[in-house]
Amino acid sequence: MATTNTFVVCTRAIDHSGQYIPEPGDTTFLRVSPAKQNYTPADKISRERWKKAVIAAADGDEDDVTGSTGDVLFFVHGYNNDIPTVLWRTRTLQSTLAAQGWRGLVVGFDWPSDNSTLNYLEDRNDASQVAQRLIDDVLQLLIDAQFPDGVEDPRCTINVHLLGHSTGAYVIMEAFANASKKGGFFKKPWRIAQVAFIGGDVSSASLAETSDWASPMYARIFRLTNYANGYDKVLGVSNMKRLGTSPRAGRVGIPANVPRKAVNVDCSDYFSTKDPATSVFTGTFNHAWHIGDPTFALDLALTLEGEIDRLVVPTRDNANGRLKLVGGRSRPEHQADWDDPRPIAP
Template sequence: MPSKHTFLICTRDIDENGVFLDEPGNTTYLKVPAEKREYSSRDAISKERWTRAVVAAADGEEDEITGSTGDILFFVHGYNNDIKTVLWRTRVLQDSLAAQGWNGLVVGFDWPSANSTLNYLEDRYDASRVSHRLVEEGLQIVVDAQFPVDPKVSSCTINLHLLGHSTGAYVIMEAFANASKKGELFRKPWRIAQVAFIGADVSSEALNFNSDWAAPMYERIFRLTNYSNKFDKVLGVSNMKRLGTSPRAGRIGLPLEIPAKAVNVDCSEYFKTKDPAQSKFTGTFNHSWHIGDPVFALDLALTLEGDIDREAIPTRRHDQGNLHLLAGQSRPEYQVGWNEDRSVTD
């Protein structure tokens, strides 16, 4: 059953009135009631209470094949996101994935981001400053719950996933790169199951197989799925605030030379059919249409579950070796019974 609260990790500074600012500050763990439309320091709880609540909300029935007991998707937003937007997107992701049959928990990772397109470069700098906390103060506490120091403490087995939107992809890559330098966490036997990028504001070439920047991420994950859209104007080279940076993965897709664990899903054809007037979204439509879209939600749900090979997910069409997002599809009719194990009887 979905939690009545929304869980987030916030790395923004706090003013004297308990309001979160657009500058980096201490890490705050939040449990936000469903009726609230924005959060403040009054929604903070201790790290220990937050960890117990998140693990309990994600913990489900044990999968007899994988042994896992739940899923947590950490959602990392992009630049130009205020408090209300971060909360709305975290909740819509939770609801849209649940509507497609995914039983996990979405947790928001909120980093300092101003509600202004003029703050692009400052936001990116702030993203780099706090990125390490995604691993050290987010993923690590769930990892510690799975590998407790005290043998008397019961452990759990939860699949961890990451979703980065826009600059959120940059935060994720920076987080792995920074964490790999510290060693303690990387010595533990953990893995991130699925990483997905939407509208990724990182260079396409930065994700190739020999990229020093991407290497720490690739080392720790099972799969990277990059959702690209050639109609993403926000990521276009003509966008002057981006200072003519190299072609972005969220627009042109992954480079030709990528690790076997990386795959690109081109959403361009599907996006052409989308009417903003009939869509649920916030922000610039061509850059943020994914959050609230049922076709994307189903594809992401099937990706996070990992039960179906990336080449066989029904929401994808093959064309000359490329994968394209496909509308009008649903889960396989008999998928719910595929894990049934029956003994031979007379």
């Protein structure tokens, strides 16, 4: 069970009885108590109160090297996620990342997806609609904090990251594409630090350097990390509900012609050793094993921190430039002491 409040941005509609339904609606900002295994509109607070609470929860000690004072990771779930699942995954990401030494805050971005695999195409249409909300109600918070009254505030040094699972990767890419068309966003030099995809339900080709769809995302981020698993059956082209769509990034990885800021981490060999009976997860194991896995959590934590180059992250093997996730690794033993200055001895 969570021990602190969980913060969520919810874009589900509210019906006449005051309950969330799996259709797009007005955005509500939620603060969910640790005792709850579900959330309702009763958990909403004002946007301003929510923003202040999130920034306060993410605001850590200032890093003397980078100047950063905190991290917020927005988790964008995929299709076929009901509210208890979204809450569990948000909390599990928070607890597993914290266990690996990451000190930031995980926030859920909940868009309307039905708890039925038959609703895949409808969910994808809803995802396209709510991508604009990821701009207006998440990225806008970043803009407001970094540019109060239209002027950049150098004191705002919170790093914002995005993690997209399954169709959540589609939502993120669509949001960046939409943001490039909005003058208020386009004219300001805002940046997202790290973007990561797990089980990404976007075509591999769409992440190419020449992709018009991916270009707005690449222009605003420091790094894209795509975690691919060749055993991901949900993303298989033989899956009838997918209607034979092109190979997905979450299954085959990224193409060869990508910007240098994009990196692929092949999880196939690591995944093939995992036993669902002894693993922590919810949903379909081959598609959702990441959330609850300690090795993935450590790799993601090190990625979000950005202190170690992508080619030498200790949870990865580099086989001729092909990065592979490996288990049984830990942080460098003396990493916590690397930044400590040593004065000249008297």
